[in-house]
Amino acid sequence: MSKFEEKTIKTKEIFNGKIIKVSVDDVRLPNGETSIRELVKHQGAVAVIAVTEDKRFIMVEQYRKPLEKALVEVPAGKLEPNEAPEVTAIRELEEETGFTTEHLEYVTSFYTTPGFCDELIYLYYTDKLIPLTEEKALDEDEFLECQSYTMAELDDLIKRERIHDLKTMYAVQYLKLRGFD
Known part of the structure; x- marks a missing residue:
């Protein structure tokens, strides 16, 4: 012990x-x-940092009931039982953004709030986006809008607390460490 x-x-x-x-x-x-x-x-979750050819960053905006407001976030979703995180990452990328990829790079994983919760988020990166020819359906209770942003726009969203969650803040910092500005 x-x-x-x-x-x-x-x-x-x-x-x-x-x-x-x-x-x-x-x-x-x-x-x-x-x-x-x-x-x-x-059960855990995944998040995907998705970068377009013209160096824009794909984000989704959705309402978060516990906060009573909408946030702009990286595409993400929960793991299904016995599902590999990479499979979840591709599924969520397709459902939420209309893109897929054949190249997914594992970045890291982290606990969101270890003081009371065991949620572990796996973070992935891709800059090899492929537009889907057919739109994937969102979950029946999921409503979101997908948009792309420059780094300056992401910084502004952070300042205005439109980006205000750990996984997206981590993703933006990771992009800056990779040299995006």
Whole structure:
């Protein structure tokens, strides 16, 4: 046992939904005391940094109910059970942007909010976009608009908090590290 590990004594499932599971765990702390942890389990997600031939960046705008506002984000979506992240990345790219690719480069993965949630997002990059000949259907409860932006426009969207989520902020920083300006 590591010096920071918390040993689960008891787990109580609170909610088991389509996207998340919520539980409350009683834990034994490293000092022997006990505490309670509220946990959100998530199956994981992918995000795709998609760059056009003319060095524009494909983003989608959609309403985020927890925030009560629309955000501009990189194309992304949740993993299906037993689905490889690369497969999810291609599916989401096609559904949300009307493009596909035969060249997908793994960038990294990261936990979004490890203080209470185990959601892991896999981030991919492509600059080899191929327009689809036939539009793919979005999920029945998904409404979004796809647009392309310059880096200056992305910077402005960040300043105005239209881009205001971790995965997209990370993606923009990654593009800058790759030399896009």
